[in-house]
Amino acid sequence: MDPERLDQIARLPKAELHLHFEGAAPPDFIRGLASEKKVDLSEIFNPDGSYAYRDFVHFLSVYEAATSVLKTPKDFARLTTALLEECAANDVVYAETFVSPEFCGGGDVGAWREYLHAIQEAADAAERDMGVTLRGVVTCIRHFGAEKAKATAQCAAETAGDWIVGFGMGGDENQGHQRDFKWSYDCAREAGLKLTTHAGEWRGPQEVRDAVDDLGVSRIGHGVRVIQDLATVDYLIERDVTLEVCPGSNVFLGVYPSLDQHPIEKLRERGVKVTVSTDDPPFFHTTMRQEYANLAKTFGWDEEIFSQINQTAMDAAFCDDATRDAIRKKLERT
């Protein structure tokens, strides 16, 4: 594909469903906060200034170290603006971001409300200035355990509404089971929240099936390893589950050696609902524009396929229907 054509595709309007809030923090932003707060974080950066980690588990600990300098509601408000500037620079018109009350007041509902208020205020201002709509998915962290997740779910339930629209789980998939978090998911569902969880990024098809059967999620973060068992792939189709696929993240973390060996195209061709996201863009040296360009280059995806991907994303988005319709109109205006 010639560079001009790739550039055209990279600039299409986009919806992104899988974007970790703290994972969207550029290294310069975190370095700036660390120096303001006189915290030495030098060990989490490479000499060129990028984040330094060896593997997925080390990534999670570097992520938590970076997050440790986000201390006040104002810090989170500043991050919201930075995140939305990056969305706008990548033509993203709608994004859902995973926010963890564990990092915003330690799971205390009163503190969480203050952080959320600051985030929402910054998001509203950015929506007015930059035209990007953001919604929040409260996210528990698997390796922090099921008890902490209960407090997170209660924070989610207490603040469920127009802005906090979903509940999810990230963290180390190799620890415990999806069913350990059933209480938290039931609590979130009863509060009217829509549900997603990370599964099938590191573990295989059984984990993906457990996510659907044990937690009742309508979306799955990643889910790509489901390709190892076609019966489970078909189960996802039957249950109308949407995958939040993050190809660049999967390649950077070594889930697949290269994009041409990534199963997104096979899953799409078989009829699975797939969408495209960045996960933690500065950690994985990616952007939404790059994801689109790379998919076009590798699989020959054109405007029509990206339009389908965005429609799938908006069908599966957790926002209310008025917002969904307004965003659909923006996405059609190519």
Ligand code: ADE
């Ligand atoms: N938290 C941030 N990024 C993550 C990922 N890719 N998988 C699981 N948890 C995460």
Ligand code: ZN
């Ligand atoms: Zn993720």
